[in-house]
Amino acid sequence: MALQNANPVIHERKATRRQRPSIGDESAAEEIDALEVFDILFLGLDRIWPRDIRDPEHPYSLEQLNVLAEEGIEVDDKQSYVRVTFTPTVQHCSMATLIGLCIRVKLMHSLPPRFKVDIRVAPGSHSTAAAVNKQLNDKERVVAAMENPYLAQTVRDCLAPPEEYE
């Protein structure tokens, strides 16, 4: 398979993750902020890229490729609303829908059900942005995709916990 992007621009990984305040009381535990959503996503999503690009020379994470950054995550805990904006590395990236589907599934499994989630590619970052966004935000199509054994397995592989990942 030809590489989607043979020479990706690599961004520096943030040296240290911000320290999470220790969760003491119940009310603090229930509050969700952008950093938490970011952590939820990076638990699994980082591995989509090296896995599917199948290039041992470029085992970069989504963060290093600047596909997903903390700035792209907006959280309104009071309104129970999350918006994730990601940036495919190339205009015609055919992986965009899969990355978006992984983001949605990961958040669906990790966030309390009260949250409404919108997912989109960054404006101007994709040649068929409107079509990708529409598909990612149609819950009927997402459900149908996840009932497809092949797609469901692909997403599961992408989101597998680190110890299951070789």
Next chain:
Amino acid sequence: MEAIQELEGHTDRVWSVAWNPVASSSNRSVLASCGGDKTVRIWEGDCSDSSSSSSSSSWSCKAVIDSFKRTVRSCHWSPDGKLLATACFDGIGAVWEDVGGDYECVATLEGHENEMKSIAWSASGTLLATCGRDKSVWIWEMEAENDFQTVSVLNGHSQDVKTVLFHPTEDILVSSSYDNSIKVWAPDPNGDDWSCVQTLAEPNQGHSSTVWSVAFDADGKRMVSCSDDLLLVVWDTSTNPLESSWLSFIILLPLIFKFCLFRKHLCTLSGYHERTIYSVHWSRRSGLIASAAGDDAIRVFAEANDPSYTSRAVFSMVGKQQKAHSTDVNCVRWHPKDDDILASAGDDGLVKLWRILS
């Protein structure tokens, strides 16, 4: 609005509910629901009963159909209330009959390539329409008892088709799609095939995103559609598209464009909904319109007191139930006989019954 019952049983999101039009009366009602747990449930009870504890409630789940392989997206009772049609994501439509409390599959409709999303009976109960992700709309006819033959496979939509619905009195079919359009289909003059007679889309004041559902008023003179663009649009459907396309076509071509096509749009209800509107239903009896949306709310709209169809129609919101479900509301259906009662289905796995307080 007041919640009168919560029907618990589904283990995943409930996509759709349907009242049995014949078996439902003011003191005993039958309701079918279906969803992501790959089941159909048949509920029975008394709508005047609002006891909240499940032990004293008259409502109970009378039957569970669990032989589906995938999500059951929609269900619809035949006009005589004897048969229940279901649309499943495995691409197969099925017709079920109540045999002494158990539901037996009496016919299957196979032909769609993948997910079937909606199924609907015609007013006469002799036709079924189905649609799905393969962008096609199929029309089936019951030739002998429970023997369905394909009448027509209609390709016209450019994306998956979300809903099909027959006109309440005539053999006219409406479909709505992910391609943002609504299409009106009618039989050809010789009656052996169907074709698209009109497309309601953005240029003639249609929707700018997925049209999730449509509903007719009691006599089919008007139709309402709901969409991901957060709008409800009311359409004038009093002109028979069959007459306009075949009879008037030759003689009155300029007039069709002027009066038939462009006078279809009656009004747009904007500014009410905050997220995708998944379902809309027009009460046959009270004339109220109910909507269900991804903002967890159910809203009820009434027409201002001007019954004349020719003047501009005006609707306003007369009721709103915030947090009707703890998650998205996927479907609303008015009771066929009791115009105060509304059923809803949500992503929280619940079916709820509501009484509209005047």
